[in-house]
Amino acid sequence: MADEFVFQASGEACDICLGLDGATVPDGFTAHDNCLCQTIPKSQDKQCKSAAENIDFQNTADGHIIASFEVTILCPDGSTAGASGEVEVDPNTQNPISEMWDAIHDLSDDLCDSCEEETEPEPFNCC
Numbered sequence: 001m002a003d004e005f006v007f008q009a010s011g012e013a014c015d016i017c018l019g020l021d022g023a024t025v026p027d028g029f030t031a032h033d034n035c036l037c038q039t040i041p042k043s044q045d046k047q048c049k050s051a052a053e054n055i056d057f058q059n060t061a062d063g064h065i066i067a068s069f070e071v072t073i074l075c076p077d078g079s080t081a082g083a084s085g086e087v088e089v090d091p092n093t094q095n096p097i098s099e100m101w102d103a104i105h106d107l108s109d110d111l112c113d114s115c116e117e118e119t120e121p122e123p124f125n126c127c
Helices: 015-020 096-113
Strands: 005-008 038-041 049-059 065-074 080-089
Antiparallel strands (some): 049 065
């Protein structure tokens, strides 16, 4: 089965395009002449967006490094979730930055799994 597509309004979209933002549309759909908006595969629209902040590093008495961080995700349905995490690394055998980013990505994936799945596709209503 072919991928479904979602209308994605551009940064300075008109009222027509804003009303269609997120609607399921045919591939290549444009709302009007000279429309700068786009259609994207629905599978790309279903991805969570994540951000990491408040990253901090602390040294422990045994020479390890503790990297702590906060992750916030935006679910495809517009809801958000967040959590804090940390990872302890031995800098003699591991790369602290790489290990921290792996832990951030793992926490982001776990949070994204908690997003509610869309139960029913929105109908296409033009204009």
